[in-house]
Amino acid sequence: MATKIIATLLVFLYSLQAQAEYQPSYSFERYIKTIKVHADGTDEILEESIDKIETEKGVRSGSQSDLSYIKGMQTLKILDAYTIKPDGTKVKVKKENIRERDDPTNNGADMFSDTRHKIIIYPEVTVGSKLYSKVKTTNFKSLFKNHYIYSEVTLPYYRYGYYEINFIVDKGITLNFDNKGFAGGFVKETIDQNIYKYTYSQDTITSTEPGMVSLYDVSNHLIVSSFKDYAEYxxxxxxxxxxxxxxxxxxxxxxxxxxxxxxxxxxxxxxxxxxxxxxxxxxxxxxxxxxxxxxxxxxxxxxxxxxxxxxxxxxxxxxxxxxxxxxxxxxxxxxxxxxxxxxxxxxxxxxxxxxxxxxxxxxxxxxxxxxxxxxxxxxxxxxxxxxxxxxxxxxTPSMKANENIVRTTVKFKIQADGKIDGVSTVAVSGPIESSYRDNQVPNVGKDDTKVAADLLSQYGETGNGRLQFTKPNSFNERYEENGIFTLDPIANYPGPAAMTIPVGLTQGRIYTISKDKPLDERKYPYSCFGRTYLDYYT
Missing domain, CATH: 3.10.620.30 (C8orf32 fold)
Incomplete structure (x- = not known):
């Protein structure tokens, strides 16, 4: 049968919570951005923003502002920053509370960059506080020579009070504009510049949904590009x-x-x-x-x-x-x-x-x-x-259920003392096998019994066993997982008893699906991948 992607437990729990009245942690009260675009595709950006803290969660998550820039292409200057307390008092951000650090990815083993972060640490932030900043960013090198690109995608999870974006464009470069939900457009021209102004506001808010498509597919947006089409790009x-x-x-x-x-x-x-x-x-x-x-x-x-x-x-x-x-x-x-x-x-x-x-x-x-x-x-x-x-x-090709098949065969034998012996085989065919191969990469070289114990614990089962699987990069072999296991009793023996069918050393996909409660209604399209799961128990 074809099934939807199964959300992780974290996203699932969040989706249940989101069905209650959604309250954003902060809102964008006022934002004005002015962009001066040069003929060679470089630009200068001046941003003034006021964000309002709406909840205690917002105090924890929104009392610092993380501003990033690429050292080899940009400069970033924080011209001003302060907290506006609920009584209207302004508390200036001290110089020592503007910190700079390398990109966190530099601490990892697989990504390095010259991205830098300037962190504004706002003082005396409480619910109802407003956070002001004035920032200038200079892009002295464009990604594509003599071309300019800019995109703004709004977030449906937050309120927008007044949002304004201005473009002052050198006539030496032609820009194409496309927008959804923004008001405005071309304003006027001078001897050597074209001027545009766009505004946006948003009172209605919605929470995120598990499995939803990207905001690029559904949100209001402002797209600006010097490329006339994708062939030129x-x-x-x-x-x-x-x-x-x-x-x-x-x-x-x-x-x-x-x-x-x-x-x-x-x-x-x-x-x-x-x-x-x-x-x-x-x-x-x-x-x-x-x-x-x-x-x-x-x-x-x-x-x-x-x-x-x-x-x-x-x-x-x-x-x-x-x-x-x-x-x-x-x-x-x-x-x-x-x-x-x-x-x-x-x-x-x-x-x-x-x-x-x-x-x-x-x-x-x-x-x-x-x-x-x-x-x-x-x-x-x-x-x-x-x-x-x-x-x-x-x-690219879409997912088709009849091309992605996971066939699970399990034989159980219940012993007199209630323990359950089992033998399992999971055979995977089609593009879906790539995810199974990926899942087992961390287990390469690990003891088979430890792999088995870890899998049993995922479904709240105890016992012992061995799980063997096709090496993830053995591409000339069909992917399989083969398990032998003994589960501790899950019902009272001897005497009459009832029990749920255990998962054992399988991937438990149908079991997992049965635990997933779909949303009562959806506001956004969501991803749906075609797969077929066949479970055989004896």
Whole structure:
């Protein structure tokens, strides 16, 4: 049967709470932004904002303001900041209470950037306080040379009192505007500038919903772009990525070596071998310095470093494919819950790069280390793509229930003392197997009995057993999980008794679905993936 995505317990509990009257922790009382856009796509932004603290939760979560900037592209200055107490008294933020730190991702092992954060720590914040700030940001380098992009997506969870955005645009650059829910537009022109003004307010608020699509798909928005269409946007990305994907002698020799070791075959077999080499040899590490968020590294350097982000994996795959005479294109895509594209191109909601191979009409995500060739992860399915080398848009395949099957077979034997012996097999076929492979990555090398104990505890069961599974990167084997277990009694024995069917060493998908209470009504569209779960118990 086809099933919806199951929300996590945290989101589920939140959704129950949200059915009660929703109260935001703070609101946007007044916000004015003035953006001066230069002909080369750089800009200067002056922002004045007043946020009102509505609840005690808002005191805890909203009494600090985190302002980020990219050191290699921007400067950020806090010109003024203070708390307005409920009685109208202003309490200035002291200089020592404006802190600066590196991006938290720098503490992790897989992402590094030159993003910096300035934190405003507001004093004497209580319910009813208002927090004022005046900030100037200068973007001295644009992501795409001589192009400008800007997007504003409103949040339905908060009230907006008065929200104003002004654009003062050099006539040397032409901007395209698209908005939903904003008032305003072109105001006037001077000798060398065009001036625009947009305003917004929002009294009605709604809470988030589990599984809902991205706000980019449903919220009010203001989109500003110097790109007239996605073909032009794709060409701009190609100028950055195509030179990096040009095969060098080193890349050519590497591709030939990979194919020789794999035993050769037709072009699809070659593409498969190149893909599997990347996912088994190139780690995911993102290095975002300056425009590194959109500008990939050279293919040869990616191999020699042994790591790269999604753009780098796509560049390397493109270079290796080209070395074997296989044409491909980068495919810009969203890996979250956004299923549509704005009218005019901006960076968001696209946050990922995969590969499209026209010869096979096939999408491949070389970043996904546990996905067999021919499949792509759930997060990039049924999504629009910008095929940058082909000057057109595409769309990835959707999930289909008859192609994603999880077949669980369990044999139970209840002993005289109430203990339950069991043997289980979980066989997975179709794109869905990639998520099962991912789930077991942390268990590679772990003792089988410990893996079994951890799985039993997820469903409140006790006992012992062993769980074995197909290695996540053994792509030539169908994915399976095989378990042998003994559960402690879950009913009184001997004598008459009743019990629920235990989960044992299975994934318990149907059991989990039975515990999920859908919302009585929904305000937003939500993601729904086609899957088939078949459970057989004897």
């Amino acid at each position: 794709g060409q701009a990305y190609q100028k950055l990525s195509q030179p990096k994907a040009k095969p060098t002698v080193f890349i050519q020799e590497l591709a030939n070596s990979i194919i020789a070791k794999s035993g050769g075959g037709d072009k699809r077999s070659e593409a498969k071998a190149l893909y599997e080499w990347i996912v088994n040899n190139i780690r995911y590490v993102a290095v975002y310095m300056g425009d590194g968020g959109v500008n990939p590294h050279f293919a040869e350097s990616i191999v020699k470093n042994g790591y790269g982000d999604c753009k780098d994996h796509a560049v390397l795959f493109e270079a290796l494919l080209a070395s074997r005479g296989i044409k491909s294109s980068p495919a810009l895509i969203n890996s979250g819950e956004a299923f549509t594209l704005p009218k005019y191109p901006v960076l968001a909601p696209q946050n990922h790069v995969i590969t499209y191979i026209p010869e096979f009409d096939l999408y491949v995500d070389a970043t996904a280390q546990n996905v067999p060739f021919g499949y792509i992860p759930f997060g990039v399915r049924d999504k629009p793509t910008v095929l940058t080398a082909l000057d057109k848009l595409g769309r």
